[in-house]
Amino acid sequence: VPEGHTLHRLATLHTELFAGDVVAVSSPQGRFSDGAALVSGRRFERAHSYGKHLFHEYSGGTVVHVHLGLYGVFTSAAGTAPQPVGALRMRIEGPRGYADLRGATVCEVLTPEQCDAVVSRLGPDPLRSPNGASRSFARVARSRAPVAALLMDQGVAAGVGNVFRAEVLYRAGLDPFRPGRDVDGPTWTALWADLRRLMRAAVRSGRIVTTRPGDRASPGDTPRAAATHYVYRRAGLPCRRCGETVRTEVLVGRNLFWCPGCQPRRRR
């Protein structure tokens, strides 16, 4: 269940597992049979990611583009692959190990030019663009949409998902409903820097932890929310800092979480 850090990790993992090797690619489920036939038997050059998109580059300039969507999952292990079980969209088998893809929204063969087109639709990725704040702010500053909606727009910040959106807004003390055009430059720059910090930490650890050590004890936490988040999936629970009840509301089709105490509406 991935945000940008997950794809970043997968790219590193797949490069380590397959780079330089001739691999066999198959689609036991059948939905990627044609694409698999195009790359099977080629040399796997390298994997890279941008935002929530993953790219596998093969010899000859062919690229496999993967987007995991909401519940796509990529697993891998060293050694020989076992018999396929269930709906296995793509399997890559190399001399050192194998990787299995299930449930992805996108798994397709593209030319490098088509890959460039995919990336060009995306905004800066906080994991890859240290100076992305100004480019993303240009979009934010001329939008009437709530900042919480803009953060989910991959053309504004690629790789940010529902957890990072809720948590970074909380850490900034920013009202999620404030229109983008009412967010000032320094506020956005600081938010971008925090996004980079949170996402890089998630690449390192493999999970999203946004709380600071002093804020991690709170009654009523479910194991799911396990003191790793301030507001994400904590609706109805007391805020770790101010004790106000964390709220939730659907915004742009996703559940938004925020603390009305720490992220107040601005007085006018």
Place this chain on the structure above:
DNA sequence: GCTAAATGTTGAT
């Protein structure tokens, strides 16, 4: 053991 919801996006209506 079962159900519902989930860190996302696309394409049809």
Place this chain on the structure above:
DNA sequence: TCAACCTTTAGCT
């Protein structure tokens, strides 16, 4: 606005 994708897991029983 909504279905599709068709896996995983929390939270029940």
